[in-house]
Amino acid sequence: MEQERKIPKHIAIILDGNGRWAKKRGLPRNAGHVQGSRTVEKMCKEVYNAGVDYLTVYAFSTENWSRPQSEVDAIMKLLSSYLKDCLKRSKKNNMSVKVLGDISRLPTEMQEQIKELEEVSKDFDGLHFQVALNYGGRDEIIRGMHRAALDRKEKGLSMEDITEEEFSSYLDTKDIPDPDLLIRTSGEQRLSNYLLWQLAYAEFYFTDTLWPDFDKKELEKAIDFYNGRDRRFGGIKES
Ligand code: FPP
DSSP: OOOOOOOOSEEEEEOOOHHHHHHHTTOOHHHHHHHHHHHHHHHHHHHHHHTOOEEEEEEEEGGGGGSOHHHHHHHHHHHHHHHHHHHHHHHHHTOEEEEESOGGGSOHHHHHHHHHHHHHHTTOOSOEEEEEEEEOHHHHHHHHHHHHHHHHHHHTOOGGGOOHHHHHTTSTTTTSOOOSEEEEOTTOOOOTTOSTTTTTTOEEEEOSSOGGGOOHHHHHHHHHHHHHSOOEETTEEOO
16 A cells, blocks of 8 residues: 655755855855845745745854855845845744744844744744744853753752753754754755754755755655655554
């Protein structure tokens, strides 16, 4: 009997290859980021149509600040305009949006935008879309640890109650299920400090396709790959 196709509930993506996409066309790197942001927009629709409930993309890492200032400025400008459009899009598509990462280092205006977007969209029950911005997995774990320690001190809670589940509630991904599938584009096969805690049991899919070229067909390939795997959680195979 043919097995039913499994759709990952949560897909996490490392968007990579914007710069190379632009270079191949003799364009400035920022043109690659612009095209990359269009692909993000398209993928929000495609993954939701495919039956995925959560999508988390790596837009800007804690390490990305070390890029040339002109590129950082251009990316920030692009992300800010993206977030502005996102407010309209989230209302139209019933999409909830959340930013993961330490937003305190972002421009004040952008922090305000993020808070508004999260507040307005928090109860929308379409796609749950997470954007990792000034995000680093180690930084997230340390920030979570500080908050957990502070709570213990201030509320007189005990250290012993810190289980995996309790600790997860101090992470930026509180209430968001762990990703089932990680996709990284452009041929790189590294985790680059992305969702270190949350990706513990995910399947990893790597493709040579550059992010701006990623499309519905590529998404299908990633889901096919996911279906070809036996999902194992410590030894017990899912049927
Ligand atoms: C990846 O390609 C690019 C980034 C991590 C920079 C920011 C991403 C965007 C602006 C895409 C839009 C995201 C959203 C949420 C709208 P790269 O520059 O590392 O490419 P390269 O490895 O080819 O140089």
